[in-house]
Amino acid sequence: MFTGIIEEVGTVVEAGQGFLRIRAPRILEDARLGDSIAVNGVDLTVAEIAGDTFFANLMPETYRRSNLGDLRPGDPVNLERSLRPNDRLSGHIVRGVVEGVGTIDSLLPEGDALIVRIRAPKELLRYMVVKGPVAVDGISLTIIAKDEEAFAVSLVQYTQQHTTLASRKPGERVNLETDILARYVEQFVQDYSRLGALEQVG
Numbered sequence: 001m002f003t004g005i006i007e008e009v010g011t012v013v014e015a016g017q018g019f020l021r022i023r024a025p026r027i028l029e030d031a032r033l034g035d036s037i038a039v040n041g042v043d044l045t046v047a048e049i050a051g052d053t054f055f056a057n058l059m060p061e062t063y064r065r066s067n068l069g070d071l072r073p074g075d076p077v078n079l080e081r082s083l084r085p086n087d088r089l090s091g092h093i094v095r096g097v098v099e100g101v102g103t104i105d106s107l108l109p110e111g112d113a114l115i116v117r118i119r120a121p122k123e124l125l126r127y128m129v130v131k132g133p134v135a136v137d138g139i140s141l142t143i144i145a146k147d148e149e150a151f152a153v154s155l156v157q158y159t160q161q162h163t164t165l166a167s168r169k170p171g172e173r174v175n176l177e178t179d180i181l182a183r184y185v186e187q188f189v190q191d192y193s194r195l196g197a198l199e200q201v202g
Contacts, residue, residue, distance in 0.1 A: 001083045002038045004091035004133075004140020006163045010039075012075045013053050020044070020071065025052040027079050036082040036096065040164075041138030041175045042066050043082075043096025066098040067137075067173040076164045078138045091140025092133040098175040100124050102136070104168050105150055114155040114166055115144070120176055125151065127178035127186075135177040139163050 010024035020039065027037060028049060035046045037054070042062060048055035063069040071077065082096075102120040109115075118136065120128075128134055128151050132143050136153065145152040160166035168174065 002080050002094040002096050003083055004094040004135045004138060006078045006080055006139055008079045009076045009164055010079045012071050012073050012077060015071045015073060019055060019057050021053050021055045022077060023053045024079050027081055028052060028054060038080045038096045038138045040077050041096065041135050041177055042068055042098050065100060066175045067101050070173060078163050080138060093180060094135045094140060094177060095180060098177055100176055101173045102176045104170050104172045104174060106170055112157050114160055115152055116155060116165060117150050117152045118174060119150045124176055124178055127182040133179050137165060137174045139165060
């Protein structure tokens, strides 16, 4: 489990079929084999540590659901270690289970902030609400606007400076994870409705 508060922007060293090697000196200060590290919001397991780099395997499902297959050596990536029980939950509950990808539509300055509009699949937009949370490439953000095709988030200066999102360009793909609570509510409502329908039939 993660919070969406990025700890370090690492650098891809190697990107091959089914694996990544990433340089991350800060993240690796207390890392051990088997630890979970979110890479652009995708929960990966540390399989090898060599100096200031770590190696992780990727499954075909990860490539289907995320933008990790787009990565090349030299690319920056957002990194976060898994949440410990005594940590503050500064962002929101992020599972590291990317549900799909969106596409950067525009980046518009607004004072010191940067408004990022992201086109997203309809099946993910249904779980997003204005003022609700969303994880974009692993970054915990608040939705400030939404329509039938896209949603928008506002990046404060700290987020601009300490994550990769401000350097993205229109047309680039980003990983998306919606709020898990919305999915639970939907499931409970569906189950309750089905139960009510069965009781009426019986």
